[in-house]
Amino acid sequence: xxxxxxxxxxxxxxxxxxxxxxxxxxxxxxxxxxxxxxxxxxxxxxxxxxxxxxxxxxxxxxxxxxxxxxxxxxxxxxxxxxxxxxxxxxxxxxxxxxxxxxxxxxxxxxxxxxxxxxxxxxxxxxxxxxxxxxxxxxxxxxxxxxxxxxxxxxxxxxxxxxxxxxxxxxxxxxxxxxxxxxxxxxxxxxxxxxxxxxxxxxxxxxxxxxxxxxxxxxxxxxxxxxxxxxxxxxxxxxxxxxxxxxxxxxxxxxxxxxxxxxxxxxxxxxxxxxxxxxxxxxxxxxxxxxxxxxxxxxxxxxxxxxxxxxxxxxxxxxxxxxxxxxxxxxxxxxxxxxxxxxxxxxxxxxxxxxxxxxxxxxxxxxxxxxxxxxxxxxxxxxxxxxxxxxxxxxxxxxxxxxxxxxxxxxxxxxxxxxxxxxxxxxxxxxxxxxxxxxxxxxxxxxxxxxxxxxxxxxxxxxxxxxxxxxxxxxxxxxxxxxxxxxxxxxxxxxxxxxxxxxxxxxxxxxxxxxxxxxxxxxxxxxxxxxxxxxxxxxxxxxxxxxxxxxxxxxxxxxxxxxxxxxxxxxxxxxxxxxxxxxxxxxxxxxxxxxxxxxxxxxxxxxxxxxxxxxxxxxxxxxxxxxxxx
Amino acid sequence: xxxxxxxxxxxxxxxxxxxxxxxxxxxxxxxxxxxxxxxxxxxxxxxxxxxxxxxxxxxxxxxxxxxxxxxxxxxxxxxxxxxxxxxxxxxxxxxxxxxxxxxxxxxxxxxxxxxxxxxxxxxxxxxxxxxxxxxxxxxxxxxxxxxxxxxxxxxxxxxxxxxxxxxxxxxxxxxxxxxxxxxxxxxxxxxxxxxxxxxxxxxxxxxxxxxxxxxxxxxxxxxxxxxxxxxxxxxxxxxxxxxxxxxxxxxxxxxxxxxxxxxxxxxxxxxxxxxxxxxxxxxxxxxxxxxxxxxxxxxxxxxxxxxxxxx
Numbered sequence: 001x002x003x004x005x006x007x008x009x010x011x012x013x014x015x016x017x018x019x020x021x022x023x024x025x026x027x028x029x030x031x032x033x034x035x036x037x038x039x040x041x042x043x044x045x046x047x048x049x050x051x052x053x054x055x056x057x058x059x060x061x062x063x064x065x066x067x068x069x070x071x072x073x074x075x076x077x078x079x080x081x082x083x084x085x086x087x088x089x090x091x092x093x094x095x096x097x098x099x100x101x102x103x104x105x106x107x108x109x110x111x112x113x114x115x116x117x118x119x120x121x122x123x124x125x126x127x128x129x130x131x132x133x134x135x136x137x138x139x140x141x142x143x144x145x146x147x148x149x150x151x152x153x154x155x156x157x158x159x160x161x162x163x164x165x166x167x168x169x170x171x172x173x174x175x176x177x178x179x180x181x182x183x184x185x186x187x188x189x190x191x192x193x194x195x196x197x198x199x200x201x202x203x204x205x206x207x208x209x210x211x212x213x214x215x216x217x218x219x220x221x222x223x224x225x226x227x228x229x230x231x232x233x234x235x236x237x238x239x240x241x242x243x244x245x246x247x248x249x250x251x252x253x254x255x256x257x258x259x260x261x262x263x264x265x266x267x268x269x270x271x272x273x274x275x276x277x278x279x280x281x282x283x284x285x286x287x288x289x290x291x292x293x294x295x296x297x298x299x300x301x302x303x304x305x306x307x308x309x310x311x312x313x314x315x316x317x318x319x320x321x322x323x324x325x326x327x328x329x330x331x332x333x334x335x336x337x338x339x340x341x342x343x344x345x346x347x348x349x350x351x352x353x354x355x356x357x358x359x360x361x362x363x364x365x366x367x368x369x370x371x372x373x374x375x376x377x378x379x380x381x382x383x384x385x386x387x388x389x390x391x392x393x394x395x396x397x398x399x400x401x402x403x404x405x406x407x408x409x410x411x412x413x414x415x416x417x418x419x420x421x422x423x424x425x426x427x428x429x430x431x432x433x434x435x436x437x438x439x440x441x442x443x444x445x446x447x448x449x450x451x452x453x454x455x456x457x458x459x460x461x462x463x464x465x466x467x468x469x470x471x472x473x474x475x476x477x478x479x480x481x482x483x484x485x486x487x488x489x490x491x492x493x494x495x496x497x498x499x500x501x502x503x504x505x506x507x508x509x510x511x512x513x514x515x516x517x518x519x520x521x522x523x524x525x526x527x528x529x530x531x532x533x534x535x536x537x538x539x540x541x542x543x544x545x546x547x548x549x550x551x552x553x554x555x556x557x558x559x560x561x562x563x564x565x566x567x568x569x570x571x572x573x574x575x576x577x578x579x580x581x582x583x584x585x586x587x588x589x590x591x592x593x594x595x596x597x598x599x600x601x602x603x604x605x606x607x608x609x610x611x612x613x614x615x616x617x618x619x620x621x622x623x624x625x626x627x628x629x
Numbered sequence: 630x631x632x633x634x635x636x637x638x639x640x641x642x643x644x645x646x647x648x649x650x651x652x653x654x655x656x657x658x659x660x661x662x663x664x665x666x667x668x669x670x671x672x673x674x675x676x677x678x679x680x681x682x683x684x685x686x687x688x689x690x691x692x693x694x695x696x697x698x699x700x701x702x703x704x705x706x707x708x709x710x711x712x713x714x715x716x717x718x719x720x721x722x723x724x725x726x727x728x729x730x731x732x733x734x735x736x737x738x739x740x741x742x743x744x745x746x747x748x749x750x751x752x753x754x755x756x757x758x759x760x761x762x763x764x765x766x767x768x769x770x771x772x773x774x775x776x777x778x779x780x781x782x783x784x785x786x787x788x789x790x791x792x793x794x795x796x797x798x799x800x801x802x803x804x805x806x807x808x809x810x811x812x813x814x815x816x817x818x819x820x821x822x823x824x825x826x827x828x829x830x831x832x833x834x835x836x837x838x839x840x841x842x843x844x845x846x847x848x849x850x851x852x853x854x855x856x857x858x859x860x861x862x863x864x865x866x867x868x869x870x871x872x873x874x875x876x877x878x879x880x881x882x883x884x885x886x887x888x889x890x891x892x893x894x895x896x897x898x899x900x901x902x903x904x905x906x907x908x909x910x911x912x913x914x915x916x917x918x919x920x921x922x923x924x925x926x927x928x929x930x931x932x933x934x935x936x937x938x939x940x
Contacts, residue, residue: 016645088782098646119805241663245692255656284690296655409808416812418802
């Protein structure tokens, strides 16, 4: 068939998209306004209009007229059924612009819903009922919009027909609104008197408000210059995926988060501080000379440097912050309250950080007054300010500078629910200045001197499973073969380095973090490091794995059923735990997450320790770490 | 047109809103490939699938598609769709899996005698679940859009399904910014709607500007149809039983959506090129789902079907 496209897109050529959110409660006429916009921009089809006319007669609240709210309603009813509906997205288009509207259902889940809708919006329509004026919820909506980085507000003073189209009512509301909104940092606030039900000042200027000389609502939406908020910022390119179709091509795919980049530009890899130049900007439609914020491209570099998912390519003169401690606003989105100190997973740009926690919770914010309030934690739909600590440093910019690189989500490691959304304010402990000092003698040289390949052998399993026994035999066997080893045992470390730690989840995490850092230093020294830790959490073990890399990490799962471990109880710890002297004991009242795919899986009921140790040695040989000669 | 606009026209062939949608979809696709072990793209041969495939080619260029395409074949698709499918797969060099629910076929399930609800349940929904389990896919791309239907408007881009492919509306995650929570547990799967924010008009404008091949059934041509229950049904083969006094007539028709031919209503149209379709779309007065017989079966049917595992 003929696929020739005529070059007649002129009409659409300059066309862009505006994404906005509507804020208001049910009675403000939010649904009516959206329905009206869809209808007046001819987005309602005849079959839908027929259904609407029928429904309006049956269930409408507008007498004989069409009830536009019915076009978009349905969310409230579903919410009553307990469904988690946060945002519904509607679309309409005019010859000048296409629009995506985030519509959020009301009331108690409002903060979460609004934040979700606002996170991708460039503009907010804040609805006010002309009869009621500025209410507490108007402040709440405005504060959340401001916090989420929306800079443009259209203040829709609705139901102006119900106050007889009076100018003084409109002026009074505008005055009240500007009085408190001046502190919220909006770039523009445009007030428009409208009647969503009758269409006054929606598409055309209304004869009923001849005192109003501004644009009708749709006119403003079509022409407001929201600018590219990210275009003027320094170059940021979070790497999503490394494209390696063959040995000759290594491209970094991603979407430019801010700024622009051209072939030949110098860039820096944020974490490693290594730099290179852009060789090509590859797309399916051909190479580009330059690309800008919003473009999804593939970048190749002049030099072969280590770059992977989660890294960020950035402007070398204005690099992002790198820190493992930062202050942030946090919106809590889960019914289970936030627990300071507990481990959560983080997503910051394309970086997945297996573990981090709220280090210090400072205060929560009363969204009605925007005032800080003392609190110990955050509950569902609350907003607070806190200090976050992550096990690995993250690259970011402050959210108010860059929404793309300054935002993060928090995930419950067990349920995988998205529990929090954060906006980074500033770094607390910069890691940028302490970028890893390259040592003059490197790991390869140190291990070559010892005629070995260094690695970490990580034993995990219940207390009493037999980890230390097997680890000791492995240690002796390696020593006998002239390998340089070191054994790190959880119990021993808890007597010295980690003696300040308890058995809470946060302390367990810290226990493993310290142990892994020590193991890593020994690895750098060229040693084979044998680690024996209960290490019940998969995220913690994966964190160690990530710290050193797959090639140098051998996970050994010492698989002894809990009943058998309790029966053995070589150190008498289960007895203590059962008598209540130790709390949060793994296997009893704290969980153990077995590894899915350990390098070595030892079933201790089947074989004696000596043979199990040989299995570990076999695995090391298979991986090319030791030779069995 | 002044000089400034000319330059923009040359550097970016696409208008801004389509460029934005394109980049957004590409980002989502790359995210899936980076985060999941075994993704698959549900390929239904229709216009949305054509665009989705085109976007995937862009996302991973110069690499080949890093996942297979999968077509759930009910055995009642238009013949031209199957021809087009096989040509497309050859053209882009993709791997294609065709899955048919053999049990359903053996039981004689078909859209004419079993009714559209049962047919859709067995030959599409169940077939899809079978195939996902059979191949162990942990993420599946679908081409659904939020503008298609009221209940789609609130669908997430990453929609989590528990083991057994159950969609639990209470257990969907909030999606802020472009930060997607891709974590799933063993047995869970993710449906990913990378084109959530596209509208039907966007799809056609994009097809036009990018010159993406689509099944010729979208373009008007004289085809044999019968008029039944207010809908035009095309006689694609002799399996469609004619009612008494029913004789197929040649009418100039085309389709806005394609599926099983006895369930796809045609519209009379003179649109013989993609440009015509876009022009027709801009003044269209009837929604695209009107021609889809499976939705009208029962009220709120989409919601129910989704809970059962329908895409």
